[in-house]
Amino acid sequence: MTIATAPTLRLTRPDDWHLHVRDGAAMAAVVPHTARQFGRAIIMPNLRPPVTTAEQAVAYRARIQACVPEGVDFTPLMTLYLTDNTPPDEIRRARDAGVVALKLYPAGATTNSDAGVTDIRKTHATLEMMQREGLLLLVHGEVTDPAVDVFDREARFIDQVMEPLRDAFPELKVVFEHITTRDAAQYVAEAGPHTAATITAHHLLYNRNALFTGGLRPHYYCLPVLKREEHRRALVASATSGSAKFFLGTDSAPHAAHLKEHAAACAGCYTALSAIELYAEAFERAGRLDRLEGFASQHGPDFYGLPRNASTITLRREPWTLPESLPYGDAELKPLGGSETLNWRLVG
Ligand code: DOR
Ligand code: ZN
Numbered sequence: 001m002t003i004a005t006a007p008t009l010r011l012t013r014p015d016d017w018h019l020h021v022r023d024g025a026a027m028a029a030v031v032p033h034t035a036r037q038f039g040r041a042i043i044m045p046n047l048r049p050p051v052t053t054a055e056q057a058v059a060y061r062a063r064i065q066a067c068v069p070e071g072v073d074f075t076p077l078m079t080l081y082l083t084d085n086t087p088p089d090e091i092r093r094a095r096d097a098g099v100v101a102l103k104l105y106p107a108g109a110t111t112n113s114d115a116g117v118t119d120i121r122k123t124h125a126t127l128e129m130m131q132r133e134g135l136l137l138l139v140h141g142e143v144t145d146p147a148v149d150v151f152d153r154e155a156r157f158i159d160q161v162m163e164p165l166r167d168a169f170p171e172l173k174v175v176f177e178h179i180t181t182r183d184a185a186q187y188v189a190e191a192g193p194h195t196a197a198t199i200t201a202h203h204l205l206y207n208r209n210a211l212f213t214g215g216l217r218p219h220y221y222c223l224p225v226l227k228r229e230e231h232r233r234a235l236v237a238s239a240t241s242g243s244a245k246f247f248l249g250t251d252s253a254p255h256a257a258h259l260k261e262h263a264a265a266c267a268g269c270y271t272a273l274s275a276i277e278l279y280a281e282a283f284e285r286a287g288r289l290d291r292l293e294g295f296a297s298q299h300g301p302d303f304y305g306l307p308r309n310a311s312t313i314t315l316r317r318e319p320w321t322l323p324e325s326l327p328y329g330d331a332e333l334k335p336l337g338g339s340e341t342l343n344w345r346l347v348g
Helices: 024-035 055-067 088-096 120-133 150-168 181-190 199-205 229-238 270-283 289-304
Strands: 008-012 018-021 040-043 075-081 101-104 136-139 174-176 193-197 246-250 312-321 326-328 331-335 341-346
Touching: 008 289, 018 246, 018 270, 024 055, 024 270, 024 326, 040 055, 055 075, 055 088, 075 331, 088 120, 101 120, 120 136, 120 150, 150 174, 150 181, 181 193, 181 229, 193 229, 193 289, 199 229, 199 270, 229 270, 246 289, 270 289, 270 312, 270 341, 312 331
Parallel strands: 018 040, 040 075, 075 101, 101 136, 136 174, 174 193, 193 246
Antiparallel strands: 008 312, 312 341, 326 331
């Protein structure tokens, strides 16, 4: 007699290089989901008000750590929100506090970005200091000019902001966050060794049709918005290429369900509940599960200059159904793909 056992996949524990956990009761609801899969996560600073000083980042880190379940080894990696007025001095304080990066939100580009940068030239002295002190710049790469079509804002950002930025600060490590287009994938692939990109699971799994299938579906709305199929395919090719320039960043961005199912739905997809399983799905569909570990567990720490995690996780090929809704403080949270079946399950 043979006993059939489902295939399993053992990976070095992955990290999430782009994550929103919010604060307070919302944070307490979501942090355990990330902590059970990932060793570390880069925490986005777009709170209201934003995290702009080393002192605020240290306090926020302690609040996050207090939400990590007993016995779970998870390290939040902190970032500051870059503004027109971030003093160059703050960079040294940030480095000493263990902050690893600053996040550039062009003012008005997305959720809680009102305090963002209005003109990149205003930040040059601070970027100079980051380059010197070895802090990374994480970029939300979309222009904000309302005259530019929403679907073209990322591509336009490359020549308007990214290329001049790279020329001015060639040694600064820059991560083009949550890329969504073939243009950005190609730009990063051809850029020098100090430029990399994160790619979300949702941009690997869905194209913009997902927003409109059977009605307007706000849970698929995020920024940068989902693009055409040809762009999704380019992202899958980059993520599964084995290139060390591309790594995992979920951009999991929880919003209360009533604010997603709203006349002006908030941007953000909640994927942290099942992030590594969603990526496994995307890599399996591309026939490249063998490249998942590099993308999820190796390229990110290598680019940030941090050690790879020592522990492992195990996924089993076992269909399971995502819950439709989760508790979220006093509200509800609807994970992306809720009620749908995933083929891979995290088992240890
Ligand atoms: O969809 C998004 N949601 N994109 C962002 O850039 C921000 C994020 C959020 O904080 O909700
Ligand atoms: Zn984000």
